[in-house]
Amino acid sequence: MKRITVNSSDEMIKAIESVSSTCDxxxxxxxxxxxxxxQSWCPDCVTAHPVIESCLSEYEKAHDGAEKVAFITVEIDRADHKNLNNYYRTNKDIQLKCVPTLMLHGQLNMRLAEDNLTDPDLIDELLTL
Structure with missing residues (x-):
């Protein structure tokens, strides 16, 4: 699994472009x-982080490293998140409402958010779809 962390929408777009030809x-x-x-400013993110990491590790083990999968973490600062006109909220392919949110790129209906990201069964189910 290719893991990338970005801090802006421009970095996110570049990261998606860089892996799109090699990742399913x-x-x-x-x-x-x-x-x-x-530490994140977001308490829900702090709570969800270890659960998500554990699920990703298990996914990688079960899928022999998941070579054709990319996992891009987009870290959003608090001021940008509060702005109702930020890129992540207004982009029709993302429509972010809250953090944390995990979604499959290009699939608006394939997502989990907030408290759902503390349930390993839900995360495992989403990752294996």
Whole structure:
């Protein structure tokens, strides 16, 4: 699995473009940005992070490294997230409403958000679709 972390919509677009020719699936995780201590401003993101990481590790083991899968983490700062006109909210292919949100790139109906990202069964089910 190719894992990439980005901090802006421009970086996200470039990351998607860089993996689109070699990956069958591109997962996008929208989460709150981290401070100098490594903690996100988003308490839901802090709670979901270890569950998501555990599920990703299990997915990689079960799928022999998942070579044709990309996982792009998009860290959004609090001010940008609060802006109702930000790129992630207004882009018709993303329509982000909250963080954390995990979605399959290009599939609006293939997503989990907030409390659902603390349920490993739901995350596993989504990742294996």
């Amino acid at each position: 699936k591109i997962w996008l995780l929208f989460t709150g940005s981290k401070d100098a201590t490594g």
